Amino acid sequence: MKNLKYCCFPQSVEEAVKLLSDKKHKSIAVAGGTLIAKSIGDSIEQYVDIRYLPLKYIKVSGGDLIIGALCAFDEIDDNPFAKKWASGVLSKAAAKCSSQLIRNMATIGGNIAKPHSFNIFPALLCALNAKVKVAFLKGVKTYPIEDIYNKDFPYKLGFDSIITEIIIPAYIKNCAANYEKFSKTQSCWESYASCAFSVLMIKGKVEKPRVIIGSLSPKPIRLEAAEGIISNQKLSSKIIEEAMEAFIGNLDILKLSGIGIDFKKEVACIMFKRFLTGLAEDKI
């Protein structure tokens, strides 16, 4: 931060990305700032403070739920759409992230643009099959959220581009969904394991399942083998057992490492079982 020369307050998204793309100065976008404020290196010469851009809204458009990237966690927690859609999972998850003071500052855009294993929204939005709108110098493009975590994603979010909107498809509104994390306290940012799930229940059968784990890796991981077992099935105890086995198998293939990884995997497994059992018993 000591080499900072400029701080800009753009009035529009176009201005913001133009400033970020300007090669004269090494720039970074700043909004809530809770994830980056203390880690901004000395190489940064320009802040592009995007806090005042008109990206603070939660609305339904064309049936989809649209969340402006500058919505803070507390605004999502309090929002009536967020409380209603997908068993209210967006609101419940936002309320679980860190302290109220952090929730007042941290934005959903920042939470997904700078992925960290403890962040809530990368995993949750993957489970909700969300898309993100990314603005860059030459325009705006919409990507499935998983794509922004791929190695070949063409932009460096926050450095040459910004996320402007998160789009959650209309069908998700009636999905059963849950976000669970296992941590020291409910509002603790760090968690040992976290999972996000969503399914559409039609006539007692599971459709469009999405099973995502967070915390065990910096980027959210989708467990498609487990999804395959429950897809188009009624949730009998046999199917649940098979899905659990597939879930464990999926995790084993990923060769995750780190302190206490076996314990964390076990916890994630229990979360998945609890979700499926809750669905089978019609409790979610």
Next chain:
Amino acid sequence: MKNMNILKSEDGFFCISLKINGEDKKVKVKNNEFLLDALRRYGYKGAKKGCDSGDCGSCAVMFNGKPVLSCMMPAVTAHGGEIITIEGIGTIGKPHPIQEAYVEAGAVQCGFCTPGMIIVTKHLLEKNPSPDDEQIKKELDGNLCRCTGYVTQIKAVKIAAKKMKKSGNKK
């Protein structure tokens, strides 16, 4: 980019404009300074430097109507904003009902966490004049106190809510 505001650093300082406790101020802040340090340098020492990493809440100030962690906010980005510190909430001669309530409830012991707690309480009572225990706990869960067991703060918020309703004082 006609209307865009661009601040340029000179000799390691930015000159920013902001409103602090209702007064328009021009403040010089260092390039690598956080809002908490700048405020304290200018004499607003009510906001405390506890953990300096966003964990304890003792640095809380109101920024554009919301309590924020001033230790996490680069000072230059406060340009154009409106800040209320504990110095802007009541005085020694005429304390705010929330401050009176904290004293009455015995929620002030060493006092280090109290400014942050009061800032957060003020915001809570502005949006919800009659919070229940759960709502109070949720709002205060980022403010650590190492003297009390938090019971007295919850009591203080309830007393403050009654006082503010009685006096119609939402300030």
